[in-house]
Amino acid sequence: MQFLQTTMIRVAYAILLLLAVLVLNFSLMHLAPGDVADTISQSMGGADEEILNEIRRDYGLDRPFIVQLGTYIGKVLSFDLGYSFFYNQPVTKLILERLPATLLLVFSAQLLALVVGVVLGVYSARKPNGIVSHFVTLFALFGYSAPVFWTGILLLIGFSLHIQWFPVAGMRDVTIEGGFWIHFMDVARHLVLPMITLASIFFALYSRLARATMMETLGSDYVRTAKAKGLTNRQVVYKHALKNSLSPVITLAGLQFSAVVSGAVLVEAVFSWPGLGTLAFQSIIARDTPTILGILFFSALVVIVGNLLTDFALRLVDPRVGGKK
Structure with a gap:
């Protein structure tokens, strides 16, 4: 109730x-x-x-x-x-046509940053003086300090122009014919570089926070009690400590959701991704006021809904949140 x-x-x-x-x-x-x-x-x-x-x-x-x-x-x-x-x-029609591309980019980048950031943070917390921990620290410093558009340009030069593993721009290749899975893989190939670019700055935040909270949790009394009962280190970390250390990370993810949406504008401009960011850029140049207002409204709606969902997820992970004192 x-x-x-x-x-x-x-x-x-x-x-x-x-x-x-x-x-x-x-x-x-x-x-x-x-x-x-x-x-x-x-x-x-x-x-x-x-x-x-x-x-x-x-x-x-x-x-x-x-x-x-x-x-x-x-x-x-x-x-x-x-x-x-x-x-x-x-x-409304313009936004609904471009919205799926932006949501795909934003949610995939957020998910990638969360998963990789938490995994690296937890692993480095288990061995705080190891090589992996120092690598995570350097990786986080680079990801947080590098401008997102600069990271995107570097990835384009390295993996699209020189190595040619991924497409240069766009969301799909209009010349490709085939069924669902062929088009799915085509969109996935186009998504890789923009997703990594947008997620790069959030790797740093989530990995550092996950590392700090995990180290604090591993030093708590109930963790020492669990170790004294004979539980393995893996059971202590992933069954007891991880769940309690995720709350600050999830909270930060919700607070950073607006930054992900705003960062998508620069990423879409670099990779010509056909989303709301590209539409906003073109509308600002054309001084198309109704479209700009519509995009701002949708962006605010996505951020607010994202924060609400983050709050619900936090309550599921940690039932103490929002409970009676």
Whole structure:
């Protein structure tokens, strides 16, 4: 009962936060210089003031700010994110077409970073003065300090241009014909380098945190008791200590989810990955305000939902979280 009540409260907070993000994004875009009419007139080679005013009336830009904001929020609540004047398509359709590619990249990079980071962190914690531990430390320092776009360019030069193991850009090869598994392997080959690039910075965070929490857990009283009962080192580490040391890592993964989504923009630009990042980049250049607002809304939605799921996962891993004191 308490879990259900806490969940409902968190969902309510998430809805309020999403509404605040909508208002903030719309206000910032409204304060930015220029509007849709200016962009359309530039693409037409220029227009007089009468045509500009007519364009603004068509898009409702001549109304007071509070009226525009209320209209926009009402449309968003009815799942209408507006119409892209640059792509000549509904924004919702554009986002839904690009969203799967971004979610594939983000979730695969997050999963890879978590698995590899936790495994390296736990292994180095078991032998804190070993070669593997020092390697993990150097690897974490490199991954955290290197800009994500620079890492992507290095991987492109090394594994796409010189060794030619992976494709240079895109998500799939349109010339390939075949069944499901052929196309699946083609997408997987295109995904490898962007996934590693996006996950590189989070390897460092998760491995260092997993190492620190595991070393602290291995020094606790209940672990010493488990060893005294005759349990093997593997049983102590993976059956008792690992579960309790995962809570901080899962919490950090939820907090870093927004960084993963924002980092995907740079990665998609480097690898020409057809996701929301590429769409956002093109929309900013074209000053396509409805599309930009729609992408910001979806990004906030993904981050908020990701944080909620992280909180639920944390409660499953450690039932003490959110329990009665």
